[in-house]
Amino acid sequence: MTLVVEDLHAGYGRVPVLHGVSVSVARGDIAALIGPNGAGKSTLLRAATGMVRVSRGAVRMDGRDLTNAPIETIARAGIAHVPEGRRLFPGLSVRDNLRLGGWRARNEDMGTVLELFPRLHERLDQVAGSMSGGEQQMCAIARALMGRPDFLLIDELSLGLAPVIVEEIMARLGQVAAEGTGILLVEQDAGHALEVAQRAYVLENGRITVTGKAAELAADPRVRAAYLGV
Amino acid sequence: MTQFVQATLYGLLQGGLLALVAVGFSLVWGVMNVVNLAHGAFVLGGAYVALELHDALGLDPFVSMVPAAAVLFALGYLIQRYLVNLVVNAPIFITLILTFGLEMVLENLLRVWFTPDYQSIPTGYAQDSLRLPGDIRIPYGKLIAALLAVAVTVALVYFMRRTRTGLSILATGMDRGAARLMGVKARHVYALTFGIAAAMAGAAGAAEGAVRTFSPADARSFTLFSFVVAVLGGLGNMWGALYGGLVLGVVMSWGSQLLSGTMVNAVAFALLVVLLAVRPQGIAGKAFYASRVEV
Numbered sequence: 263m264t265l266v267v268e269d270l271h272a273g274y275g276r277v278p279v280l281h282g283v284s285v286s287v288a289r290g291d292i293a294a295l296i297g298p299n300g301a302g303k304s305t306l307l308r309a310a311t312g313m314v315r316v317s318r319g320a321v322r323m324d325g326r327d328l329t330n331a332p333i334e335t336i337a338r339a340g341i342a343h344v345p346e347g348r349r350l351f352p353g354l355s356v357r358d359n360l361r362l363g364g365w366r367a368r369n370e371d372m373g374t375v376l377e378l379f380p381r382l383h384e385r386l387d388q389v390a391g392s393m394s395g396g397e398q399q400m401c402a403i404a405r406a407l408m409g410r411p412d413f414l415l416i417d418e419l420s421l422g423l424a425p426v427i428v429e430e431i432m433a434r435l436g437q438v439a440a441e442g443t444g445i446l447l448v449e450q451d452a453g454h455a456l457e458v459a460q461r462a463y464v465l466e467n468g469r470i471t472v473t474g475k476a477a478e479l480a481a482d483p484r485v486r487a488a489y490l491g492v
Numbered sequence: 493m494t495q496f497v498q499a500t501l502y503g504l505l506q507g508g509l510l511a512l513v514a515v516g517f518s519l520v521w522g523v524m525n526v527v528n529l530a531h532g533a534f535v536l537g538g539a540y541v542a543l544e545l546h547d548a549l550g551l552d553p554f555v556s557m558v559p560a561a562a563v564l565f566a567l568g569y570l571i572q573r574y575l576v577n578l579v580v581n582a583p584i585f586i587t588l589i590l591t592f593g594l595e596m597v598l599e600n601l602l603r604v605w606f607t608p609d610y611q612s613i614p615t616g617y618a619q620d621s622l623r624l625p626g627d628i629r630i631p632y633g634k635l636i637a638a639l640l641a642v643a644v645t646v647a648l649v650y651f652m653r654r655t656r657t658g659l660s661i662l663a664t665g666m667d668r669g670a671a672r673l674m675g676v677k678a679r680h681v682y683a684l685t686f687g688i689a690a691a692m693a694g695a696a697g698a699a700e701g702a703v704r705t706f707s708p709a710d711a712r713s714f715t716l717f718s719f720v721v722a723v724l725g726g727l728g729n730m731w732g733a734l735y736g737g738l739v740l741g742v743v744m745s746w747g748s749q750l751l752s753g754t755m756v757n758a759v760a761f762a763l764l765v766v767l768l769a770v771r772p773q774g775i776a777g778k779a780f781y782a783s784r785v786e787v
């Protein structure tokens with residue numbers, strides 16, 4: 263019942279970015295992956311979901327090997343990726359974005375995700391690209407949840423959003439995890455992520471440098487200095 | 493005055509049919525970023541399917557729009573899956589060369605199979621005219637062709653917006669990587685898109701066969717018209733193909749009042765040049781695919 267990334271090496275062309283990264287998330291848990299800009303956080307998510315090639319190491323979900331499987335195969339296996347920049351379909355309505363989220367699972371029932379993010383309810387017929395950043399982020403997460411994934415990987419959820427919005431979304435993610443989805447939160451701004459997560463990893467220069475319980479990391483003076491601005 | 497009204501009506505009817513000729517070209521360009529120079533050959537393929545079915549079974553060319561669409565769908569799907577898909581990520585120049593080559597092959601195959609001569613598909617009624625007050629005549633053939641073409645084009649728009657398959661095509665056109673993250677199989681979607689585009693071309697070709705004469709050499713004019721309509725309407729914008737078709741139809745019909753027959757292509761081309769200079773986003777001008785992202 264876990265998503266495991268093991269000794270992962272990946273990069274762009276001949277430029278290596280990740281040098282043997284191991285991360286795992288259990289269903290029902292939230293894990294946080296924090297690290298500075300350029301550390302390779304987005305690359306790790308892309309490698310896990312087939313968007314960049316893995317040169318060594320493995321991606322496994324419940325023992326099933328998904329290393330270098332096509333993007334859509336990994337999505338169909340139940341791993342949802344809210345990518346950097348959200349990648350909504352900006353010219354389509356929120357409703358159509360959600361329909362696409364449920365496309366593979368043939369899930370047309372938006373009730374559950376709209377309960378989670380009631381603001382989207384009034385926005386259903388609005389063009390997704392015209393919403394505020396916070397609403398777009400909610401839409402991106404809701405779209406991912408429409409596929410009823412077992413694992414949800416979110417890249418820089420808090421980027422550019424007001425703290426109250428981030429808190430609102432994080433609280434919802436707690437609910438999502440409680441219902442059995444495993445969540446991997448990738449963040450540069452670590453504060454909120456460490457509050458909701460159980461486990462945490464620090465990624466620096468393509469290597470995991472610190473790992474442990476989220477609460478321990480939040481108390482670690484090195485982590486506090488580097489990622490919590492304390 | 494009568495002549496002007498007559499020419500405008502003719503233009504609108506012709507334009508309705510042009511919309512169906514071009515809508516697939518625009519779809520493929522918008523969704524796959526492929527300018528399919530073989531599109532006109534697909535249109536002619538539909539016309540020749542209708543001709544064969546008429547000669548063999550006596551089938552009415554408007555009825556043959558259905559089998560023509562089916563044959564061309566299969567052809568389009570296979571060509572995309574096994575040929576165009578190889579270069580879909582290549583620079584546009586490469587895809588232009590490939591589809592240009594494909595156009596030559598298809599056009600010459602048509603020459604070999606059907607001779608380079610002009611053909612027509614006779615019907616009992618297409619030349620008869622509906623008479624309107626003011627001595628205006630509308631040939632039934634052109635009227636039926638335009639109505640069917642507009643109906644099919646509108647149906648395609650609804651298919652794209654309302655159905656699961658249509659939505660996956662739109663999404664893939666906007667952001668292929670994001671669509672794949674939704675579990676959409678982009679390769680299959682591309683082949684389907686190409687197939688649908690060819691099917692539309694085939695249906696349009698069968699209808700063209702009912703209202704005009706045609707020969708393999710017409711493939712290029714159909715491609716040119718499609719290009720102009722697609723740019724007029726905005727790439728990948730299927731309502732736009734309808735406006736674009738009507739505008740091009742009317743302008744060419746007016747042009748043919750003033751200029752000799754072969755100059756009509758020049759009118760289409762001039763319209764394209766003027767439009768690109770003045771309003772490159774097309775008449776409908778909605779930046780539907782503006783946010784294309786590659787994975």
Ligand SMILES: Nc1ncnc2c1ncn2[C@@H]1O[C@H](COP(=O)(O)OP(=O)(O)O)[C@@H](O)[C@H]1O
Pocket residue numbers: 274279297298299300301302303304305306
């Ligand atoms: N598409 C790309 N092509 C080439 N290099 C890239 C690309 N995306 C990121 N990189 C490089 O990979 C490294 C890690 O980037 P990224 O994974 O985006 O880091 P993070 O998400 O932690 O900020 C950086 O040095 C970045 O310049």
Ligand SMILES: [Mg+2]
Pocket residue numbers: 303304305346417418
């Ligand atoms: Mg990043």
